[in-house]
Amino acid sequence: MEYKREIYVDRLNARKRNGLVKVITGLRRSGKSYLLNNLFHRSLVESGVDERHIIKFAFDSAEDLEIIGEDLLDLERKNSKVDPRKFLEFVRDRLIDDGQYYILLDEVQNLESFESVLNSYLRKDNLDIYATGSNSKFLSSDILTEFEARGDEVHVFPLSFSEFFSEYDGTKEEAYEEYSLYGGLPLVANMRTEEQKAKYLESLIGKTYVRDIIRHNGLRSDTDMSDLLDVVSSAISSIISPRKLESAFKSMKGSQISRPTIERYTDFFADSFLVSKAMRFDIKGKKYISAPFKLYFEDIGLRNAKLGFRQIEPTHVMENIIYNELRFRGFDVDVGVVKSKQAASDSASVGGYEVDFVANKGSKRYYIQSAYDIPNDEKWRQETMSLDRIGDSFEKIVVVRNPVVSRHSDKGYLLMNIFDFLLGKGL
Template sequence: MNNDKYIQRDSYLKKLIIRKDNGEVKIITGPRRCGKSWLLSHIYRDYLTDQGVPSENIIALDFDKDDDKYDFDILDPKAVKNHIYSQIKSDTENYYIFLDEIQELENFERLVNGLNGHDNIDVYVTGSNSRFLSKDIRTIFRGRGDEIRVFPLSFREFYQALHYDVREAWKVYSTFGGMPRLIHYTDDEQKINYLQNLWDKTYIDDVVERNKVRNELAVSRLATSLCSSIGSLTNPARIANTLESVQKMKIDSKTVSSYIDYLENAFLFESAERYDVKGRRYYETNKKYYCIDIGLRNARLNFRQQEPTHIMENVLYNHLRVLGYLVDVGIVESREMKDGKMSYSQREIDFIANKGSRKYYIQSAYSIPSEEKREQELASLLKISDSFKKIVVVGDEIMPYTDDNGIYFTGLFDFLLKDEWL
């Protein structure tokens, strides 16, 4: 079995290399245990040393460790500052500062901005909290912050690292997901325990502590509810009603909305808004939520709800996000004649993926067993009049083709493993 060191995560390494010595603070964000620390402390460190950077010019501190590794108080900003500057011996040599889980250090902004003010110091920080979201970086780092978002292993990374047969790789990945540490485990029980402990001992506890939540049980059950409804339209009011009817928990929609924000800010879930393709506007109500990792989702549900359609949709969403696309749910409204009467219809496109000038309309179709199902999947795409690429991803292994309407069809594995589609 390979270990973490052989998962090179080349796409993230390239992003760091491009940003090296650019005068900005590099902020690596993502959920806890997704590989941010390994990316810096091993993959990027190895790159720097291979480029001739002396090991003593790479200064790394981990603020998430409560041990005796350091001979000073790692959570005392003044002690941290004194330690770092004591390691910088030259004004002409370049130094690389790695600060892991920086949000654990009070008043870290002053320390980081001070370090970044030196021409020969290149600063890299990691964070697992929303204080590092793009909208806040401009304020925290005085407009000199550059975010790199890290996700758990994509299916492509997982497949390339472990060299399974592609069908076996999908079977394992769609069940246990891509949290990097899982590659150490060969036993399913170990994998299950690890994922469930992440929820109980890391994620939920962190959300509750950081946001001073009084009702930990409500946050826990809300996470379960979101995992249960991935890919389904919902809103805080509907979730509150579900928690009351199913879990017998009385909670108002405003509190649910706040708790959802906490879970999103911890990078555990992402929401996709509904976008009217023809009207070019967003709907204010109802969103779809996706879990950041399908294995975490399954573990939260005790591996009970193993619906292949929803799992495939969540994996496709995460794949698009790993590639850097912003993702919405598309809505196409139209009026049609039906049974002699004019009726109003609203059809859904699973994903609208946007990155700069690029846009794709994507349908996730686990299987298309009949012409009726095919027409159902194509109905929304055929209502779009613009020239952006339209793709139907099928769970079956098929030979890619383009139909008479210019719509591309491809199998799931081809879409996830090859670059030609996007």
């Protein structure tokens, strides 16, 4: 089955001919190449672009490399990159007139001096450049340096729940249960059996992602990193303190892993798009709190696979899914803190009350609480206590798992079930 990924096609179309290199980033296997070479290519053709004015090249394709006189196996054996002169000649031969051209490049990090090559194309008004790269060598933080503010990043997430459900043969409840367990990587979603899905995800997290991080950052051992990733996997939706983790590793494992190393490793996880870091934001003080923070997995299936599909806490998984949905919709997402002098009580954290998410996009802001179940008034009071203390007019939302009818409370808070939130087009 084919997922249309319309939101990303629209984002690429909105960036056409903007004078920047459109750089498509994202978690490995999230569908970047298919988006560029199939969906966006099709959109260009349907909009009237002549096929001869679309130049495609995949730097990991033996067939494409053979066209320019390169050999994939030879390059891999020598750990070499593609000669830019051969590629430049390939493009030059296909520029048959002065019309508008679209150049779609896949795995461009395999081209020697690719930054200089792509930047040189920006000097030509009739060339519009799009590129994908492997997250092991082509990270979001690298792009800012390599393209010197001439890159325009489009980040591709695994399938959102609405994308997943659009091709799912079953009910919303069944779809949510599967999505909560195996996540939204397109290849996994298309697998037929649960055994296939589980084995593939375990192989991907165990043999691909961690090794990518080790190679990219020049590390010698993966033991401490893998152990830390286990802890991070267990701690989604929980506040993570590098200082406390350092003490825990020393007491439980006898490890000498230091706080700076823990902070560095969590940054590696985030740079590889495996997890996303949510910083704590003082809502009333309007400033960030540097530490501690929360980490959420970009694909919940990978998180579950890292733990051997144990510890599938539905409350924490739902919070992770809500976080990903907000980012999929283009929001910047923080963890809110409403500071309080009151001692930690009434479910307040030390020093303040927590708001699960502060979601910002342009002039819009939403405060969102993830509450798996609210069986009584006391639970409602606990879940909305932090919202009561914010004191501004932005919309406040409580999302629950059980199938309630969405409605506003007497204080104006919107209570909605998870399906209305994930499948709705509001926000």
